[in-house]
């Protein structure tokens with residue numbers, strides 16, 4: 568979720584929003600917008616083009632995005648190098664109960680396929 572505070576009248580579609588309001592944007596929903604992404608619900612790491620909003624957009628675009636990408640690349644490469652047969656474990660996963668920052672509370676993996 569990304570939030571913004573209006574300092575002047577703002578219009579979204581047919582809705583007029585006055586100054587002094589706080590708006591919450593559901594980035595997760597935008598990243599599954601079927602008008603933008605073909606087969607939007609499918610997890611596709613090779614999707615191209617991929618105009619997702621995971622790092623925001625515009626003037627406040629995440630300054631740490633290049634670092635986050637390198638960290639993720641190193642972490643997944645090392646993980647998959649060490650456990651090439653990794654699979655979802657029997658206990659599966661649990662989501663955190665946060666509205667503003669979606670993520671996993673726990674993810675149980677099995678190092679080899681059963």
Ligand code: HEM
Pocket residue numbers: 569570620621622623624626627628629630631632634635
């Ligand atoms: C997977 C990891 C990350 C995700 C998903 C992420 C996501 C985001 C998003 C969505 C925004 C935009 C917020 C907005 O528009 O209100 C943002 C901004 C920002 N991020 Fe990240 N971020 C990540 C990692 C990092 C890292 C590693 C750093 C610093 C080392 C960082 C520093 C920042 C800063 C300083 C901003 C504010 C930029 C601005 O307002 O101009 N982020 N991030």
